[in-house]
Amino acid sequence: MSDLDRITLKHKSLYGAPDLVVHSPGRANIIGEHIDYLGGVVLPFAINRGLWFSFSKNNLKALRFYAADLDESFELKKLGGFNVSGPSWFNYLRFFLKGFPPSFGVDVTFGGNLPIGAGLSASSALTCGYIFGMNEIMGWNLNPSEIIQLASSSENQTGVDGGMMDQHAIVLSKKDHALLLDCQDNSVKHIKLDLGDYDLVLFNSGIQHKLIESGYNHTRINTEQGLSKLNAVGSFSHFRELNSDFINTTLNLTPLERSSCLYAIEENQRVFKIVAHLENGDVEKIGPLLNAGHWGLSKMLLVSCEEVDYLVKIAEGHQSILGSRMVGGGFGGCTINLVKKGADISGLKEMYQSKYGDCDCIYLSAENGVHIIG
Ligand code: GLA
Numbered sequence: 001m002s003d004l005d006r007i008t009l010k011h012k013s014l015y016g017a018p019d020l021v022v023h024s025p026g027r028a029n030i031i032g033e034h035i036d037y038l039g040g041v042v043l044p045f046a047i048n049r050g051l052w053f054s055f056s057k058n059n060l061k062a063l064r065f066y067a068a069d070l071d072e073s074f075e076l077k078k079l080g081g082f083n084v085s086g087p088s089w090f091n092y093l094r095f096f097l098k099g100f101p102p103s104f105g106v107d108v109t110f111g112g113n114l115p116i117g118a119g120l121s122a123s124s125a126l127t128c129g130y131i132f133g134m135n136e137i138m139g140w141n142l143n144p145s146e147i148i149q150l151a152s153s154s155e156n157q158t159g160v161d162g163g164m165m166d167q168h169a170i171v172l173s174k175k176d177h178a179l180l181l182d183c184q185d186n187s188v189k190h191i192k193l194d195l196g197d198y199d200l201v202l203f204n205s206g207i208q209h210k211l212i213e214s215g216y217n218h219t220r221i222n223t224e225q226g227l228s229k230l231n232a233v234g235s236f237s238h239f240r241e242l243n244s245d246f247i248n249t250t251l252n253l254t255p256l257e258r259s260s261c262l263y264a265i266e267e268n269q270r271v272f273k274i275v276a277h278l279e280n281g282d283v284e285k286i287g288p289l290l291n292a293g294h295w296g297l298s299k300m301l302l303v304s305c306e307e308v309d310y311l312v313k314i315a316e317g318h319q320s321i322l323g324s325r326m327v328g329g330g331f332g333g334c335t336i337n338l339v340k341k342g343a344d345i346s347g348l349k350e351m352y353q354s355k356y357g358d359c360d361c362i363y364l365s366a367e368n369g370v371h372i373i374g
Contacts, residue, residue, distance in 0.1 A: 003112045004052045004373065010068050011054035011109035018054035018109075020137055021373040024129025025050035026120035027169035028202065028336055028364055029327050030178055031293050032271040034301060036163030037220055038227070038239055039184040040268045043275065044165055045193065045366040046173030051112035051125045052373070055133045058105035063097075065090065068111030079105065092127045096154035102138055115360070117208030119328025124166035127151040132171070132370045144171050145186070147370075160211040161220055162329070173369040180275055184238065191275055193366045196283050198322060201339045203315070203352070204360040205307040207332030214331035219303055223264055226257030239264055256302065263300035267293060287322030287338055294325035294335070303330030307356045311335045314351050321345070336364075 001009075004021070011018050025046035032042030058064065063076040072087050082097045110129065114122045128151045135142045142150070148167040156162060168181050168188065177190040227239050233250050236242060239261070247253070247261050270289045277285045294312045298304035308326045312335055315324035320343030327336045339345060345361065352359040 007052040007068055007109055007111050008054050010066065010111075011056070011107070014066055014073075014109060015054075015056055015058070015064065015107035018056050020053075020055040020133055022053040022055070022129055022133040022136075022370065023050055023373050024053065024125045024132065024370040025170060025173070025367050026114040026122060026125050027166055027173070028120060028200065028334075029165065029169075030200070030336065031274050031289065031325075032165070032267060033293065033297055033325075033327070034219060034223075034303065034330070035264050035267050036165035036181070036183045037161070038163075038223065038264055040240070040264065041180065041182050041271045042165045043178050043180055043191070043271050044169035044173075045178040046169055046369050047120065048365045048367050049112070049114045049120065049362065050367075051110050051114060051122070051129050053108055053110045053129050053133050055137050056107050057137065058107050060105045062105045063102065064105075064107040066107075066109040068109055070111075079103070089123075089126060091158045092123050092155055093130050094154070095157040096127065096131055096150055099150070099154075100134070100140070102134065104138075106134065106137060108133065115204055115334075117210060117333065118202075118204050119209060119326070119330070119333025120202075121166040121170065121328065123155060124151060124170050127155055128167055128170040128370050136372065147171055148186075159217075161217045162211070169369070171369045173367065175368045176366050178278070178366060180271075191278055193278065194281070195338070196281065197341050198283055198338050199341055200364040201337045201345070202327070202334040202360075202362040202364060203311050203337060203348070204334045204362070205305075205311055205332055205352075205356070206358050206360075207305055207307050209329060209332035211329045211331075214329070215303065216329050216331075219260070219301060219330075222256055223260040223301075226253050226261040227264075229253055229257065230261060240268055259300040263296045266296060283338070284322060290323030290325045290336070290338060291316055297326055297330060301330075305330075305332055307352075308332065308335060310355065311352055311359070314348050318345065318348055321348075334362075
């Protein structure tokens, strides 16, 4: 049974036939990691994994939720009082609901096939899907950028000071395209994702990251501190104007601030290079940039972990893989790999399994952003 059918049937059995069915995808990122919150450029896309939602109105003035994959129900018996404690996933929705209290009761069932804590933005898929569906059912007329802003702000209030890459990718992605997002002004361009003889494939290390507990906020603060020290010495309006000589010769940076600032300018340049290679059909030139991006995350920003580094190392040594890097906020999760079509990559999986345990492999396609199914 498909995930869509599973969620719809469950909803019917709990609350009756849905009035609205929504799909909200997860996202992967080709390049441009940990620079969205600095106003850099990033190249994510919505993937063929995600969440499905069934919504229906109720006359109970209540908000009822059922998280199908976790078998968790939650009920708010009135259309307010959102400060009550609830399941952990409700935290992502709570702050949105406080700002946009619904005018009538709604039942929602959600679930899907997006691994949690794997760097594929399950939390933003939840937040964007719920806000998108509530917007439809309530007739609020929020536009896509308002949905993005609301989702991002609701998630940030849970304590992770994330950027807005994930919400943009989940709301604005277009099938067979990556989304070039300039986080300085939130302008977007859809870039055709034609990889010729290659596929994008995820390897899931199985190490679940929890951004709130990991060093995500600390990483952001550290780089911002470095940039502000640099700004005090030679003022600039954007980190993209910096060059490595200036960063290397400015004295009062800590080693980690220096490497993080160097990482940011290099990563931003890698995004433009990869976009040019995609536009020119030079897929083979993308691989080394992915690897360089990964080792930047690992050695300059310190946001990787042993297991994910190992996945990248064995991918680098594989003749059918052009490049590999960690995807998402870090400290675990998946690598994204550029793999020759039809190549046998089972050996790689086995190598990882013999050392660290299970490793799921997901062949990716670029899909449309959040949308109504019925
Ligand atoms: C998380 C955040 C994003 C982004 C990535 C790292 O997914 O939500 O805003 O910072 O990490 O690129």
